[in-house]
Amino acid sequence: DTGVSQNPRHKITKRGQNVTFRCDPISEHNRLYWYRQTLGQGPEFLTYFQNEAQLEKSRLLSDRFSAERPKGSFSTLEIQRTEQGDSAMYLCASSISAGHSSYEQYFGPGTRLTVT
């Protein structure tokens, strides 16, 4: 078990460009979550998948954000037309969907996005 992995670890982009991040969850976990964390704050929920179905989206997830998990394994998070306010750490987590265990989420190392 290699844990949750995320790529890239760091991304610097210019305002207006599109970026895509990848997350590979723990293999036996059917739930995958995306969170965003800014300085001095705890992680904030963006969206989550159970298998390939996107079940919930936060109102934080504007129309410029889209997430996919096409085969129920890895997931991608794309941000179109990036803005400076998108600069943050983007965290991916995974869990199994059984009672309290769904709240025992295991996080990847994150992707640090800087929009210049």
Add this chain to the structure above:
Amino acid sequence: TQLLEQSPQFLSIQEGENLTVYCNSSSVFSSLQWYRQEPGEGPVLLVTVVTGGEVKKLKRLTFQFGDARKDSSLHITAAQPGDTGLYLCAAGGSQGNLIFGKGTKLSVKP
């Protein structure tokens, strides 16, 4: 809106001292998680507490869930520099997600 308030926000102590950090809410939770996060890394799950009044120990860390399942505390005995980090409490949200507090940033000086 469910909110988790953590205190203190910052804590700087010397190696060997004891400390307690708190996580409070007006909401009742079915479970509560504690995570530790180091700079530039993702949060690492330390413990889950489920039953009101429950106490769990992880080496020098003691976690307690309040009787009413609205609050929790983390006590560290004889803190070491390796305990330095951001301690986050989290609980289940209505969308199947976790709601996090802002964290307590702990610095343990040798």
